[in-house]
Amino acid sequence: MSVLVYTELADGQFKKSSLEAIFYGSKVATQVGGSMTVLVIGSAADEELAKAGNFGATKVLHANAQNLTAENIMAYSKVLSETAKSLAATIVVSAKSSLADAVMARAAGALKAGLVGNVVELPETSNGFKVKRSIFTGKAFAETSITSDVKFIAIKKNVLPLEETSNSAAVEKLSVDTGSLTESSKVLETIKATGTVSLPEADLVVSGGRGMKGPENWQALLDLAEALGAATACSKPVSDLDWRPHHEHVGQTGVKVAPNLYIACGISGAIQHLAGVNSSKVIVVINKDPEAPFFKAADYGIVGDVFDVLPKLTAAVKAL
Amino acid sequence: MKILVCISSVPDTTSKISFEENDTKFSKAGIQYIIGPYDDYALARGVELRESLGGTLTVLNVGLADAEPQIRKALAIGADDAVRIDAEPTDSFFVASEIANYVKDKGFDLILMGRETTDYNSGVVHGIVGELLGIPSFSPVMELKLEGNTATLAREIEGGKEKLEASLPLVLGCQEPIAEWKIPNMRGIMSARTKPLAVIAPSSEALTSIEKYELPAPKGACKMISAEDAGSLIKLLQTEAKVL
CATH class of the missing domain: 3.40.50.1220 (TPP-binding domain)
Known part of the structure; x- marks a missing residue:
């Protein structure tokens, strides 16, 4: 079983929630006796990306192409599903975010994968594949089993306390066939508060x-x-x-x-x-x-x- | 304009959640069901667009017969006809493929739904529908304008919003303030009774299943600190709660 972690950047650095997803993914890989690969899309320096190693990654695939700079959901999901396919990944992990929800959804659709969001614990893999997720907007939990061959899980923030090491990960460029990524939308304007702490990411x-x-x-x-x-x-x-x-x-x-x-x-x-x-x-x-x-x-x-x-x-x- | 609005039927936000049959089943007793709050925004915008541009508005629900009062309410608010796919909607991929199977070949220009349902909260059905149909999807959408075949929309992003332009057909996950919730009037309620509601058997398989439910551990007592001594809270947060 191979684990693929979809991560996101903010200002050229891994988002904290993405580091949590990497750490979670590494724990899952150890649990199922498989390897883990981190996928990151967008612009960032190799030294920054190597930091995924601090949280258990050994390999980072970095996709960065001209039409991957805007948060293009269709293109991002295509890169994710193609990467999952080429690695024969059976477990795809991400942290929940408004972009990740959209990207994971489309990639799961492409791979006919069962997807469970708001996961709050490591999976139970001794008998089938079960995850505990938060439902009813935090008012209850449901132990949910995923029966498809490829499994997608989106984790909630603060699921596991992060443990940091000084290991670093090897960063490989992922070549993306940008010709096949048609521009389905045009961004007219981005209005974003600057210099403030991001609310969904905040501790x-x-x-x-x-x-x-x-x-x-x-x-x-x-x-x-x-x-x-x-x-x-x-x-x-x-x-x-x-x-x-x-x-x-x-x-x-x-x-x-x-x-x-x-x-x-x-x-x-x-x-x-x-x-x-x-x-x-x-x-x-x-x-x-x-x-x-x-x-x-x-x-x-x-x-x-x-x-x-x-x-x-x-x-x-x-x-x- | 041919619009489809997908609605969920969910427990009212103030419902007390409980489970039965050894915590394997959600307890429906005494629960007031409503149209999913986000779906209600999608419906409201759909009705506005249908009123200003003409065409048809179909409302779709994947759910059991007990969702029909919510479907009738959507008809009373302004949908022309309704479809219910007769199955329990517990798996995102299943619900999405039921929607996609229904939509296929019907030529909808716009497929609207809430950004997420307030029962299972995954927020992914719109994306899976878009992928299965091979058309773009966006969420969470807080503004939507149409001009001919072009949609101008605003999507909430972390710390702000992004305005973008895309061509129909589209699948959109909606949230406030895309439109104000609509309350059905008497004429709408009367006419909703005779509007067509087709019931279709499901055609796909769920990829996940819920084995057991659990309620969170009860919260401990709240520690009160006097307003005069408010500053001492910070020390407690550092040394006792260990969050600073």
Whole structure:
């Protein structure tokens, strides 16, 4: 059994979630007694790509061609399915992301592979192939067996604690027949926040709700996020009111996050919001209403005025 | 314009999830089912496009007979006809190949669905459908405009959005704010009763199956810290919770 890990780059570096996928893939390969190959698409230096070795990879295939620079879903999935075919990979692993979901879906379609997302543990391979995945937006788990020859699994963030070594991986160029990758779409404009921590990737998240009272009051929250090196998020009403951009909205219909620490400021904790954050390791809730339902889902709580509490937290972080 | 909107029938977001038969089956007792929240956005945009451009809007569900109230609701909101593929939708590849088998040769210009269902959350059915049909797929799509054969859409990416242009036919996984959810009016509800709803037998095999369900371990008590002493929280996060 051979394992192929699909990875993604951000600014020429492996995304943390991709390093987690590499580490997970290496554990799976050891478990099934097979080899593991890492596939990476896009522009990055060989020294960076060799770092996949720190997390258990021995070989990285690097595909980088002119029409592979934009996030071209159709082209990426073709590269993934062709690579899986040529390596006779039987297990394809990725971290969940909005791009990876799309790429893995199409590649699984091409290979007639069973695909399971939101996987939270290493597979059970002693009798068949079973994975445990999160369902009902974090409210339950399902042990799911995959019966197709080729198996696709997309893992959730923070599934295994990363162990780093100083090994490095051999990087090979993967030549891609770009002629066969037709341009099916044209990117007109990319609007992207720069210089901020990516929310789905973040280990620490500071989030604000209607209790912040208005967009002009966000500075206190941004200060704490900056001191922590955390990403910022918000509740649905806040993004609906345009106080914050939609890509910061976490919840049932927004981004689902699974950071180590989620600090909720002035968010009451409606069930729709909890659905987006219930995979967080530690939840801190700051709310002036002691009856706010969010306290029931929290590990630490502070009943108080966010504008009074936030500067104290920021000062304490700076004093660390 | 020939539009297909695929909807799921899922437990209402506030449902208490439980299992039966030794945790091998989802317990449907007392559960209120709704159109998948993301599918509802896809449906709303589909109805708007159907109203402004003419043509037909078909709604498709892969599900058992208990999904029919949700299908009728979609008809009441503005779909012209409906198809139900009579099977339990537990495997993404299975659901996608049922959709693709139905769509094949029918000449749909646009296939819309939610970015993911809120029960199994994999978010991959649209991509598999696109691949099986050999047409482009995009997700999560938060804006969609059509002009002739060209779609202009905005896709959410990490930290922002990407605007792009693509030619029909397309498969799109939708999310807010592509359109506002629509509530059926009385006339829609009346007319939905007589709109055609075809039931088709499934034709493909599932590649995954759920063996056992499990609920997460109950959360421990919340440790309260006084607002005056808020700064001490940071020490606890570092030394006790070990997340800093």
